[in-house]
Amino acid sequence: MITLPRTPLTGSDRPDPDTRSRSRSRRRFARRQWLRRWLVWRYVIGSVLLVGLTVAGVWLVFLSSALTVKHVDVQGESMLSQQQVLTAANVPSGAHLAQLDLGAIRARVAGLAAVKRVDVSREWPDGVLIKVTERRPVAVVELNGRYQALDEDGVLFRSYVHPPASLPRVVSTAAVGTEALAEAARVVAALPSGLAARVDHVGVRGVDQVTLTMRSGSTVLWGSDAQSALKAQVLVRLLAQPARAYDVSVPGQPVTTPR
Structure with missing residues (x-):
């Protein structure tokens, strides 16, 4: 193998430092120009896509049959x-x-x-x-010979041909308002099951005018629905002594009327 002698570069053959610097500057300038153009086009493309998606969404939701009630x-x-x-x-x-x-x-x-x-x-x-x-019925109200379901808010919401045996009966008149009926409903809800089974019906003539008629024939003046739980406890103790009437409207001072 023959090796040719390497000829050293002369000054005229070496790249000019200024030429290399200008070349690098042109390349950097070109990259900056390209980036600026890309930024502009990026926003344009993004805006076009956004508008397109919005139009497509409006058409899909409001105009097409794809999202209609079936x-x-x-x-x-x-x-x-x-x-x-x-x-x-x-x-x-x-x-x-x-x-x-x-x-x-x-x-x-x-x-x-x-x-x-x-x-x-x-x-x-x-x-x-x-x-x-x-609505959940808590009692049956008898109004002018008709039986209607009564919920805990005192609202009448359905009629019965025959009152369900499982629901207590409330006797009232058409003149009694919703507030009084709601009070009667709260009294019914407060009665423990053992006491409720001994009640024939609940009478209501107005606000704070609730009475109980027991299956034994005795009457109970209940008054308002306030302290109903305490009134029920007092009445259970009083019923141990048969009487014609009981008054638990003031549970701390109950009154019994002998037969």
Whole structure:
């Protein structure tokens, strides 16, 4: 192998330092220009994508048939039928889910006497869910020969042909208001089961005018629903002594009327 002698570079052959510096400056300038253009285009592309996504979203939610009402589900009903709730709700089939007036649907269902609370929500992508909480009867009210269920708030919400034997009976008149009926309901709820079994019916003539008629024929002046738990304890002790009437309206000073 023959090795040729290396010829040393002369001054004229070496790269000019100024030339190298200008070359590096041009490259840096080109990179800065490219970055500036990319930043501008990045914002343009991002804006275009954002507008496109917004338009697509509006079309999907408000214009397309993909997110329209196709079914309505009901939960929590027992006394009411599902069809009664659906009829009251009157949710338009095929309506756009996002445009539904949930408040109006809620108000219509709440108009059913047996409904205590109702919640209406969207079930994406194509459903509506109606959850109802029905009123719970605590007694049966006899008004002008008709029997109606009474809840703990004093609301009458359904009729009976025959009063259920499992519910205590409240006797009143049509002139008695909701507040007095609610008071009677709270008295009924406060009676322990053993005492409630001895009560034939609860009478109410107005606020603070609640009486009990016992199966034995004795009457009890109860008064208001205040201190009902204490009144019940006092009455249980008094019933050990048969009497024509008992007054526990002031439980600390009960009064007994002998037969």
